[in-house]
Amino acid sequence: MTSGTYPNDLGAERVAIALSGAAVTFGRGARKTAALSPTTLKIAEGEFVALVGPSGCGKSTILKLASGLLQPSEGAVIVGGRETAAKAMRIGMAFQNPTMLPWLTVERNIMLPLKIVRPFRGEYRAKRRTEFRDRAHALLDQVGLKGFADKYPWQLSGGMQQRANLCRALIHEPRLLLLDEPFGALDQFTREELWGVLQELWLARKPTVLLVTHDLKEAGYLASRICVMSARPGRILDDSPVDFPRPRTVAMTFDPDFVALNQRLRARIVEARGGAEQS
Amino acid sequence: MTDFAAVRRKLWAVALIVGFFLLWEALCLALDVSDLVLPRPSQVFATLFARLPILWPHILQTLMTTMIGFVGGVVIGVAIGALIGVSKVAYDTAYPLLIGFSSIPKVAVVPIFVLWFGSGTVPAVLTSLVICFFPIVVNVATGLATTEPELEDVLKALGASKADILWNVGLPRVMPFFFAALKVSITYAFVGTVLAETVASNRGVGNVMMSASSNFDVPLVFAGLFVLAGLGVALYVAFSLIERRVTGWASRRDDFAAA
Numbered sequence: 001m002t003s004g005t006y007p008n009d010l011g012a013e014r015v016a017i018a019l020s021g022a023a024v025t026f027g028r029g030a031r032k033t034a035a036l037s038p039t040t041l042k043i044a045e046g047e048f049v050a051l052v053g054p055s056g057c058g059k060s061t062i063l064k065l066a067s068g069l070l071q072p073s074e075g076a077v078i079v080g081g082r083e084t085a086a087k088a089m090r091i092g093m094a095f096q097n098p099t100m101l102p103w104l105t106v107e108r109n110i111m112l113p114l115k116i117v118r119p120f121r122g123e124y125r126a127k128r129r130t131e132f133r134d135r136a137h138a139l140l141d142q143v144g145l146k147g148f149a150d151k152y153p154w155q156l157s158g159g160m161q162q163r164a165n166l167c168r169a170l171i172h173e174p175r176l177l178l179l180d181e182p183f184g185a186l187d188q189f190t191r192e193e194l195w196g197v198l199q200e201l202w203l204a205r206k207p208t209v210l211l212v213t214h215d216l217k218e219a220g221y222l223a224s225r226i227c228v229m230s231a232r233p234g235r236i237l238d239d240s241p242v243d244f245p246r247p248r249t250v251a252m253t254f255d256p257d258f259v260a261l262n263q264r265l266r267a268r269i270v271e272a273r274g275g276a277e278q279s
Numbered sequence: 280m281t282d283f284a285a286v287r288r289k290l291w292a293v294a295l296i297v298g299f300f301l302l303w304e305a306l307c308l309a310l311d312v313s314d315l316v317l318p319r320p321s322q323v324f325a326t327l328f329a330r331l332p333i334l335w336p337h338i339l340q341t342l343m344t345t346m347i348g349f350v351g352g353v354v355i356g357v358a359i360g361a362l363i364g365v366s367k368v369a370y371d372t373a374y375p376l377l378i379g380f381s382s383i384p385k386v387a388v389v390p391i392f393v394l395w396f397g398s399g400t401v402p403a404v405l406t407s408l409v410i411c412f413f414p415i416v417v418n419v420a421t422g423l424a425t426t427e428p429e430l431e432d433v434l435k436a437l438g439a440s441k442a443d444i445l446w447n448v449g450l451p452r453v454m455p456f457f458f459a460a461l462k463v464s465i466t467y468a469f470v471g472t473v474l475a476e477t478v479a480s481n482r483g484v485g486n487v488m489m490s491a492s493s494n495f496d497v498p499l500v501f502a503g504l505f506v507l508a509g510l511g512v513a514l515y516v517a518f519s520l521i522e523r524r525v526t527g528w529a530s531r532r533d534d535f536a537a538a
Contacts (some may be wrong), residue, residue: 067436093436099429102527103451116437140372154531168433178436 009245016089016176016208017043017066021075023233024061034233035207036061038075041227041236045175046206050213050223052265054273056233060096061211063178066210067093079176090117092207094182098161100153106164107149110136113172120172132171139167142197144190158185166194168223177209183218192250195221199247216262216269217253220244230272238268289296318498323505326498334487338506341484344400345510348407349468353461356412364453365445370424381413385471389478398479407471411464415457422456423449455529459524465514469478469507 024036036058043049051059064070065077068091080089100109114120114132140149142262143163153161154276162185169177199222202209213219219226220242228238244252244259252258300320306312307319314322327334350387360378363369386408426449434444476485488503523532 068438069432069435091436092436093433095429095432097429099427099433101430101433101448101451103454103526112433113437114446116434116439116443152528152531154528172437 013158014045015042015078016045016047016080017041017077017210018078019062019072020078022065022072022077023074023240024058024065024070024126024203025073036065037230037233037235038236043208043210045208046249048202048209048211048222048224050211050219050226051229052213052216052219052269053229053234053237054231054269055214056232057272058232059229060180061234063093063180063210063212066176067091067178086262089176090172090174090179091176092169092172093178094165094169094180096180098153098158098165100161100164100168102153105150105152106145106156107133107136109153110139110164110167110171117172136167138173140164143167143194153170155232159187159190162186163169163190163194166198173205173207175207177207179209179211181212181214184214191215191218195250198222203246216265219265220258220261221248221253226265228268228272237272238265241266306495315495315497318501322498323434323501327502330499330502334502334506336368336468337482337484337487338510339394340400340482341469341476341507342510344403344476344483345407345465345468345472348471349411349465351404351408352410352412352464352468353415356415356460356464357419357457359412360416361423363416364420364423365449367424370420377416378414385410386474386478389475392475393479398481400482403475403483403485406475407468410471410474411468414460414463414467418456419453422453423452426452442450455522455526458518458526461518462515462522465518466511469511473507487504 019039019041021038021040022036023034023038025032025034027033039062041062051062053059061070065072066079068077068079071077100106101112104112111132120128120132137146137149140146143166145163145167146158148156148160149162153164154247156164166179166182169179169182183194186194195218201207202222209222211219211222223242225239225241227236228235229235240261244255244258304319304321306318312319318326359373359441363373363377388409389402389406392405396402396405430452431444431446434447439447471484473485473488476483477489480486484503484506488500491497491503
């Protein structure tokens with residue numbers, strides 16, 4: 001049993017991410033649009049939180065706030081006890097699009113964080129180069145990209161690029177993992193396989209994970225807590241712990257309890273989209 | 280593309296050049312054109328080889344002048360291009376001035392350089408510099424300004440510094456633009472040098488052509504033109520080869536990926 005913490009009531013546990021009344025608006029004056037309503041959310045260290053909700057509801061905005069790529073228009077975002085996210089914690093991030101650098105091979109793309117992030121950056125050129133490369137190859141094997149290390153991103157399919165993207169988010173053993181629909185472009189079977197890979201990794205190292213997804217099954221399989229967001233401008237409608245035992249399996253996703261959770265969350269999202277349930 | 284198709288395409292290019300000279304030769308013979316008006320290519324090449332010992336120092340002079348001006352233009356161009364490419368404010372502020380500057384006919388600035396530095400090599404270097412730096416500025420600035428924010432975000436999320444981002448994303452992203460500019464600029468640099476040499480120098484291919492035309496030595500004038508064309512092509516090819524090694528990713532070349 002790994003979860004059991006209750007939403008926004010973290011007690012003595014250390015807080016990894018804290019949004020307090022954080023809101024984001026773009027533009028000014030008449031063209032001002034709100035992307036995120038004032039949101040309060042606390043995520044403890046080692047938690048695996050999934051954010052689900054209709055498209056364009058501000059899920060990605062929350063990720064950007066947590067990574068420090070975006071500053072809140074109001075309120076505050078504290079990550080690892082500090083306001084500058086990247087300085088406070090080693091962050092791994094996988095964007096919705098694979099965003100591989102086209103001039104680097106897959107291997108060098110994956111090794112990029114080691115070139116930037118302390119304490120690896122000083123050792124990138126010299127002593128640990130081979131060790132780093134081995135680590136990259138091990139990750140590639142794990143996601144089923146063995147033998148593609150020397151290819152360029154454009155030689156890979158969309159799904160393969162997304163898997164490489166996941167490797168890049170993991171290689172520097174981040175303490176905070178921010179994932180924006182990392183499995184969106186994959187087929188069902190690869191996706192389920194990678195859920196297993198990610199769960200294994202999380203169980204082994206217990207990083208804090210914030211996962212944005214459309215897939216309720218994915219959220220239920222991976223997360224220790226699921227937050228449902230409303231339509232734009234987003235706010236958090238529902239915040240529930242997921243207590244299924246670990247390691248979870250794909251077979252479990254057919255359990256009555258699992259299906260019931262799925263159904264309940266689905267109803268919340270339908271409600272959030274402002275639409276009536278069809279059929 | 281197969282190797283065979285590539286070879287055949289190169290052969291066509293050679294055939295076109297040879298055909299151009301043959302047609303020129305044939306038309307001059309058929310219409311009985313005087314070599315005072317338009318010398319035949321065979322006469323031009325004969326003159327070129329006969330006078331090569333005299334021409335050689337001038338060729339070296341022009342080549343050296345052009346390269347100094349070109350390197351200067353590249354350094355200044357990259358610096359200004361990087362500055363206005365990184366900063367939106369600098370881009371908006373400096374662009375009108377740069378456009379105005381580049382609109383000035385460069386023939387007009389040669390007398391000014393002569394006034395400041397006297398005739399000789401210096402005005403030629405400066406003319407080739409001012410004529411060739413603008414394409415570099417525009418291309419480097421455009422390359423940096425159009426860098427996909429998503430690519431920068433990858434590094435920003437890792438806590439990279441501005442220098443990290445420029446080095447790992449901006450610089451490689453700019454390379455295809457930079458090489459496109461180099462190929463334009465190197466030919467411009469020759470134009471600048473020869474322009475200044477014809478007006479205000481006693482050395483260089485431009486000067487040789489000027490004095491040859493006043494002596495009605497038209498084949499020598501054309502020999503000078505051929506030399507300039509040859510130098511331009513040689514440097515263009517050199518940059519193309521480097522470009523292919525460095526920026527093959529941008530054209531998604533398979534031979535680049537295999538290398």
